[in-house]
Amino acid sequence: MSLDKLINGCKARDRKAQEQLYRLFAGKLFSICLKYSRNKTEAEDNLQDTFMTVFDKIEQYSFKGSFEGWIRRITVNTVLQKYREEGVFDIVPDHLQEDVPVDMDSDAISLDYLLKLIQELPDRYRLVFNLYVLDDYSHKEIAAMLSISEGTSKSNLARARMILKDRIEKSQLKKKTESI
C-alpha cells in the first residue's frame, strides 16, 4: 500500500492503516524518543503520546511537504512539551565554549553507549544537544522551542559537550587500564 493510501486510511481512522503506519515509522520515531528521554520507559511513553497525536492530527495533514518531516516534528514537540510541563526549562547561565575535540578511539565506542551517555545528561543539556547536534536545529530555533535565549542554548550545548567528552575519555581510560 502506498504511503498516501496509508495516510488516507489513517484519516478515515482505519485501524489497519494506523497499525501499518505505526510499524512503518516506529523505528525512526522511537529512536528520536530515546535520544530525548531519560530512559527507555520514558521514551516508550513519549512514543505512545506521539502516535496518539499523529493519529489525531493526521486529518490536518494535507499532503503538502514531507510526511516524515511532519511526524518527526510532532515527535520532537511531544517530548519537549512533556519537559515544558515539568518545568525543565529554567535558566542555567554558563560560559561559552566551542565544539571540543575528544581523545578517544571511535571504533570502540558503540552507539548504545553514546545513547546511554545522552540519556544521562541533565535534561536541558540533553535536549539542546539533541536538537542542535543530532537534529540540526539552529540555536535560534532551539531558543524558540525551549523558551530560552540563544545564549542559553549555546552555553547548554557547550556544557553538554564537556560532560560527554569527560565521560567518554574517562571510559576510555578505564578500558585502557583494565586491559593492562
Next chain:
Amino acid sequence: MSDRKNIDRLFREKFRYFEAVPDAHVWSAIEKQLGKGKKDRRIFPFILRYGGIAAAMALLITLGYNLNPDRNLVDPQKITTIDTKENNAGNVAADVNGNIPENKDNAVSNNTTYIGNRPIPVKNTRISGDEHAPEKLALNDPETHAATQNDIAQNNPTKENTTATAHTPVTTENSDAVAGNGKSLFDAIRENNTVEGEAVVQNAEDKWSVTPNAAPIYFNSLGEGSPINEEFRDNSKSGNITLSYGINVAYQVNNRLSVRSGINRVSYGYNTNNIEYTPAGRNDTGDIIVKVSDASTADVNNPPTAVVMDKPLTREGKMVQEFGYLEVPLEVKYRLLNKKIGVNIIGGLSSLFLTDNKVSVKDDSFNTPIAQPQNLNEFNLSTNVGLGIDYKVSNEILLNVEPMFKYQLNTFSSDSGGFKPYSLGVYTGLSFRF
C-alpha cells in the same frame, strides 16, 4: 589508536542511521487508547467509500452491452516500471575505520509499492545499560544497511554479524538486498505518485464538477416490429438524428471513479417507411369526398364543391414518430487513462419521463400530423454504456466527448412485436470542476 574527533561529529556519525524498534507492548497501549470511541467514525466513511464503489461496480457489471468485460482496470505497468528502476542493489562499502561514505540518503526504496522496506541498522534492537554487550557489536560495526522487510507487518529487524567485507547479505523475502541508491524512501513514493498521473493528488475541494452538454442522437431499433401498429411490423424503419441537451453534475469518489447525474432534454425520432395514406372522410352514403375548389378563384363567396372521389387518393411516404423525454441519468465513470487526454468507461441508468409524442405522415410535399398514439409509456428506463474521452483544458476545465449507447427498457406500453429501441449519441460538453 586514537583520533581526535569532535564530539559533535562523533555523535552525528554514530546516530545518523539510528533506529530502534520499540517493544510490542507500546503498540498494544496505543491500540487500546485508540479503541475508545473511535469505532463509529471508522465504519461510516468505510461504508460510504466501499459501498459506493461496490454499487457502482455492480452497475457496470450488470449491463448487457458491456464494452469489454475482461478489461483489466488497473494498469500494472506503472508498478513494474518503478520496480525495475529501483532495483539497483548497491552495497555500500565501509572503509577501514568503519565509516561509510557521506551519503545522506542512504535509505531504501527497492519496491515502492511496498513501503515496508526501510533500513534497520544491525545493532540497535536492544538498548541495554550494559556496556559490554554493545562493545561486542561495535567490533563488527559496519554501519551499512539491510533491507529486511517487504511487508509492513513483519517488523523484526535482523540482527546478525556482518562479514569482514562489510557487505550485509540478508535473507529476506525480497530477494534484493539494497543498501541505498541515492534516493530516500519518500522521494520514491512521491515519484510513484507523480507517475500514476497528475490527478492522483487531488484536493478535497475539487470533487464536484458541472458539465453542460449537448449531443446529436441517433435513434433506432434492434429488432423488427412496430410500436404503432402490427401492420407495420415488416416495414423498414430508419432512425432520425435529433438533438439532446442538458447539464450533468458529477462527484469524484476517488482518483478514478466518479458518479454523476443530471438532466437532459432529449427527443427521438424514427421513421416507418413505405406507407400509403389516404384521407378517409365519407359522406352519408359512404363515398369518400373531398372538397375541391378552383385554386385561382376560391373565396368566401365561392364555397368549394363537394365531389365524390372516384378512387381514393393515396399518397406514399413515411410515418414519423417523434417523442421527447426529460432524462435523468445516473452514471458511473471509471477513468482508464489519466493524462492530459483521459479515457473513461461509463455505465449507468437513465430515468426517462415522457414529455411529448407525436406521429405524422410525411411525404415529399407535406407533413400531416395524425392522432397521438397511446403506445408510449410515461416513464421509461434506459441502460447506458459508453466511452468517454476528455481533454484537460485546465485544472478546472475538461472537454468531454462521450459516445454513449443507451438501450431502452420500457418505451412502449403495448406489445411492439420485437421493436427494441436504442439510441446512440455523442455527448460533448465542458466540465467545470469546483
